Amino acid sequence: MKTLVIGLGNPILTDDGVGVKVAYAVRDALASDGQDDVTVTEASVGGLRLMEMMVGYDRVILIDAIQTPGGRPGAIHRLTLDDVASAVPTQHSASTHDMNLPTALEMGRRLGLALPETIEIFAIEAKDVVTFGDTCTPTVAAAIPIVTEMVLQTLALAESATTR
Amino acid sequence: MKRITIDPITRLEGHGKIEIFLDEEGEVKNTHFVIPELRGFEVFCVGRPAEEMPRITNRICGVCPEAHHMAATKALDDLYHVEPPSAAKKLRELFYMAFYVTDHTTHFYALGGPDFVVGPDAPKYERNVLGVIAKVGLEIGSQVIACRKRNHEVIKMLGGRHIHPVAGLPGGWAKAMTKEERDEIEKIARENVEFAKFSIQIVNDVVLSNQAYVDMILSDAYTQPIYYMGLVDENNHVNFYDGEVRVVDPDGNEFCKYAPHEYTEHIAEHVEPWSYLKYPFLKKVGWKGFVPGKESGMYCATPLSRLNAADGIATPLAQAEYERFYETLGGKPVHHTLATHWARVIELLYAAERMLELVQDPEITDPNVRTIPTDTPTEGVGVVEAPRGTLTHHYVTDERGILTKVNLVVGTTNNYAPITLSIKKAASALIHKGTVITDGLLNKVEMAFRSYDPCFSCATHSLPGQMPLEVVVRDAEGNVVERLSQYI
Numbered sequence: 001m002k003t004l005v006i007g008l009g010n011p012i013l014t015d016d017g018v019g020v021k022v023a024y025a026v027r028d029a030l031a032s033d034g035q036d037d038v039t040v041t042e043a044s045v046g047g048l049r050l051m052e053m054m055v056g057y058d059r060v061i062l063i064d065a066i067q068t069p070g071g072r073p074g075a076i077h078r079l080t081l082d083d084v085a086s087a088v089p090t091q092h093s094a095s096t097h098d099m100n101l102p103t104a105l106e107m108g109r110r111l112g113l114a115l116p117e118t119i120e121i122f123a124i125e126a127k128d129v130v131t132f133g134d135t136c137t138p139t140v141a142a143a144i145p146i147v148t149e150m151v152l153q154t155l156a157l158a159e160s161a162t163t164r
Numbered sequence: 165m166k167r168i169t170i171d172p173i174t175r176l177e178g179h180g181k182i183e184i185f186l187d188e189e190g191e192v193k194n195t196h197f198v199i200p201e202l203r204g205f206e207v208f209c210v211g212r213p214a215e216e217m218p219r220i221t222n223r224i225c226g227v228c229p230e231a232h233h234m235a236a237t238k239a240l241d242d243l244y245h246v247e248p249p250s251a252a253k254k255l256r257e258l259f260y261m262a263f264y265v266t267d268h269t270t271h272f273y274a275l276g277g278p279d280f281v282v283g284p285d286a287p288k289y290e291r292n293v294l295g296v297i298a299k300v301g302l303e304i305g306s307q308v309i310a311c312r313k314r315n316h317e318v319i320k321m322l323g324g325r326h327i328h329p330v331a332g333l334p335g336g337w338a339k340a341m342t343k344e345e346r347d348e349i350e351k352i353a354r355e356n357v358e359f360a361k362f363s364i365q366i367v368n369d370v371v372l373s374n375q376a377y378v379d380m381i382l383s384d385a386y387t388q389p390i391y392y393m394g395l396v397d398e399n400n401h402v403n404f405y406d407g408e409v410r411v412v413d414p415d416g417n418e419f420c421k422y423a424p425h426e427y428t429e430h431i432a433e434h435v436e437p438w439s440y441l442k443y444p445f446l447k448k449v450g451w452k453g454f455v456p457g458k459e460s461g462m463y464c465a466t467p468l469s470r471l472n473a474a475d476g477i478a479t480p481l482a483q484a485e486y487e488r489f490y491e492t493l494g495g496k497p498v499h500h501t502l503a504t505h506w507a508r509v510i511e512l513l514y515a516a517e518r519m520l521e522l523v524q525d526p527e528i529t530d531p532n533v534r535t536i537p538t539d540t541p542t543e544g545v546g547v548v549e550a551p552r553g554t555l556t557h558h559y560v561t562d563e564r565g566i567l568t569k570v571n572l573v574v575g576t577t578n579n580y581a582p583i584t585l586s587i588k589k590a591a592s593a594l595i596h597k598g599t600v601i602t603d604g605l606l607n608k609v610e611m612a613f614r615s616y617d618p619c620f621s622c623a624t625h626s627l628p629g630q631m632p633l634e635v636v637v638r639d640a641e642g643n644v645v646e647r648l649s650q651y652i
Contacts, residue, residue: 012208012223043327045227048274052312107293111305132208 001158004057004116005040005151006050008064014133015073015126015140019063022122025148030155038155051104051115059158060116061151065140066123073127074139076147081105081119120154122147182587182609190597195588197580197613198439209570214243214541214561218332221557221572229328230263230319231550231575232557234405237332239557242425243544243565244334244537251530252336255322257405258349258522259329260548262318264404264515265311265356267551268467268508271617272363273308276505279611280371284380285604300366311359314352321345336534343529350523356516357481363509364485371506372492381502382493385593386612388456388585389414389499391446391463393578394470395549396421401478402470402514404549410473411446414458416497420448424547427556431573434581443581444573454585462585465553465578466616467507472497477510479517485510501586504615508551541565550575552617576618586612 007023010016020042027040039057043050054060066077084101108115124147127137135141187193209220218236222229234256241248248256274293282295290298297305316326322345323329324338331338341349371377380386396410397403410421411430422430433442434451445451445461452460463469477483489510490496493503522528543560553575560569590612594605 010223010225012220013202044223044225044229048270048312049327052309052316103292103294107297107305108309110294110297111302111309113309130202132202132204134208 001037001058002056003038003059003061003155003158004054005038005061005155006053006063007040007042008044008050008062009042010044011042012132012134014128014131015124015136016065016129017134018065018124018126018136018140018144019122021136021144022063022124022147022151025144026151026155029148029152047100047104048107050101051108051113054105054116054119055108055113057116058118060119061122061154062119063122063124063147063151065126065129067126067129071125073125073137074143075125076143076150077121077123077125078150079121079123081121084121122151184587184591184595184609186595190595190599192588192592192595195584195591196438197584197587198441205572206570210567212567214240214544214559214565214567215334217557217559217567217570219328219330222328228263228267228550228552228575230260230323231548231555233323233329233332234260235546235548235550235555235557237334238406238424238546238548239544239559240332240334240546241544242546243541243559243561245539245542246335246535246537248336248535249530249532251340251527252533252535253406254522254525254528255337255341255533256332258519258528259319259322259331260405261515261519261522262315262322262349262352264551265360265512265519266315266319268512268515269308269311269359269363271551272505272509272512273304275617276508276614279607279614280377280505281366284608284611288603288607291607300370307359307362311356314355318349318352321349333534335537338533340531340533341529346523346529350520353516353520353523357513357520360509360513360516361481363512367506367509381500383593385590385608386502386586386615387499388501388582388589389458389497390456390460390582390585391419391449392469392472392497393463393465393554394473395547395554396474397478399478400475402474402476402511403478404511404515406548409547409554411463412473412497414456414497414499416472419446424556425543425545427545427547427558427573441580442577443584444578445581454581454588456585462581463578464582464616465549465575466504467511467551468498468501468504468615469553470549471507471510477514479514479521481517482510482514485513501582501612501615504617508617552576553578576616579616579618583613583616583618586616 005023005026007020009019011020023040023042030038030040043053081102105115124140124143127140183196184192185194217240218233221232221236224232273296277296278291278293281299282291286295319329320326322331324331391411391413393409393411395403395407397407400410408421408423411419413419420430430447431444432447433444435442446463449461471486477486489506490498493500540563541561546557548555555575556573558571559567561567587609590609594608
């Protein structure tokens with residue numbers, strides 16, 4: 001199964017870059033594993049550009065920052081595309097310079113583009129997304145190894161399901 | 165006092181909020197346009213080597229990394245007192261035109277277009293790119309995606325990476341172009357010209373042939389005579405990559421023309437207590453508040469501004485459109501902000517034609533693309549036209565090239581004051597005592613600023629957990645009497 005892992009966010013905007021940092025950690029872990037059907041990348045905008053990146057993949061895992069009302073920094077949410085469409089877009093899935101991700105995916109499907117069957121989303125509650133800085137705040141940084149492990153496990157489960 | 169809030173603005177990058185204050189009579193008393201601001205960019209940069217700036221600043225924002233990369237690279241040329249070889253300048257401009265084609269295409273079809281193609285009063289769930297496809301056909305969606313795809317390839321080929329380019333260096337460009345690359349890009353540039361002509365045709369068929377739209381563009385609600393800014397070449401033609409900054413007054417006469425490093429003599433910033441934003445204005449006219457006219461130092465920097473600030477466009481098809489633009493809209497300058505959408509498509513045509521010219525230039529494959537800097541760095545300013553307005557990067561370093569001072573004036577920032585004025589103008593014209601506040605009506609207020617293609621990702625960023633368009637109407641005691649909301 002051809003899988004794309006995308007870390008979303010701005011790596012120089014404190015907690016906004018948490019998704020990108022998780023993606024780097026996943027890439028480093030996979031490098032020693034030699035899984036060649038998994039591609040790990042980063043992006044900083046959602047919508048159209050994100051949809052275009054997904055073309056040709058069977059499965060996509062997104063990792064992004066999120067801010068929900070009353071959310072606790074460092075909390076980890078597992079979301080589906082339906083969640084993003086209805087109530088809780090992550091920091092970058094609703095980038096409005098182009099369009100939100102669900103609209104972009106709908107457009108891609110109508111145009112007959114080869115889009116993934118499954119899109120899984122890991123969202124990490126951010127504290128500070130308005131101050132420039134290349135490290136996350138401590139509570140958010142603490143979530144990085146945990147989410148990295150969750151993503152790796154998700155990939156491993158998919159791997160064993162395919163071989164079975 | 166009644167208060168109407170549009171929060172946040174749909175189809176606008178970053179988190180923005182419009183507040184409309186009504187008086188006891190139900191007339192518009194005032195409007196605020198507020199966005200949160202990013203903090204600490206200068207602190208983040210100071211102490212780093214200046215040569216990292218093209219790669220740092222292109223991270224500020226995911227929408228126009230190419231514009232920041234280019235302004236930073238040009239600021240480094242100035243900082244290290246080095247002149248890039250001619251082929252390097254042409255490669256940079258070629259790269260930049262590919263970026264312009266994608267950016268203007270996205271705005272016209274996905275952001276500005278739905279208001280006209282689907283209609284300003286259409287149900288909100290149809291006023292998006294899916295509505296455009298439903299109305300004009302799937303083929304148009306495929307064309308937009310194909311246009312973006314082929315130009316992203318050019319950006320990768322020339323800039324070294326898909327999203328955050330790395331090829332800009334002080335004194336030139338990291339790699340020369342091969343003949344194979346040239347042939348491929350020439351083919352792409354030809355397709356771009358055809359696509360731009362097709363887009364002009366859409367403006368004709370959908371907007372200009374519909375009298376109701378033309379009346380709306382020309383109406384007082386969307387008209388404000390102010391100063392206009394844009395980069396021009398030695399013939400006063402529109403230029404996105406290089407030149408001098410020219411400002412014309414509301415009558416269209418040249419007010420000033422200055423080299424990038426002189427910007428601090430011409431531009432100052434005003435601060436308001438209710439907003440984090442700084443409002444740039446023309447120093448030599450002065451800040452007179454959010455008012456239009458020759459006595460007010462407000463200026464704007466948009467596609468419309470660039471056409472107004474220039475005497476013409478250097479490519480033939482875009483020049484013909486430029487002339488038709490002013491003939492149709494009653495002469496120069498044009499003060500109708502909704503005409504900015506048409507101006508943007510004329511710029512799309514120029515970018516496509518210029519791309520073809522550059523790629524056909526025999527010098528474009530010249531291997532000499534770098535002048536190695538040898539001078540001690542001091543201070544540098546780089547200016548380009550970002551799609552959303554004049555973009556200025558200003559760096560000061562010590563003798564080792566370590567940054568000691570950084571200042572950026574980003575595209576949309578130039579337009580904060582005129583956007584605020586446009587919202588007030590539209591709201592005052594559309595909302596009166598007894599007016600029923602409908603979704604379509606508020607969309608028409610939004611259209612006033614959407615024409616600026618505002619993007620606050622580099623000035624601000626924070627998206628909230630939700631992206632509704634929420635409108636709250638409060639009575640004089642602050643009670644909610646009406647609430648409208650939508651999800652984009």
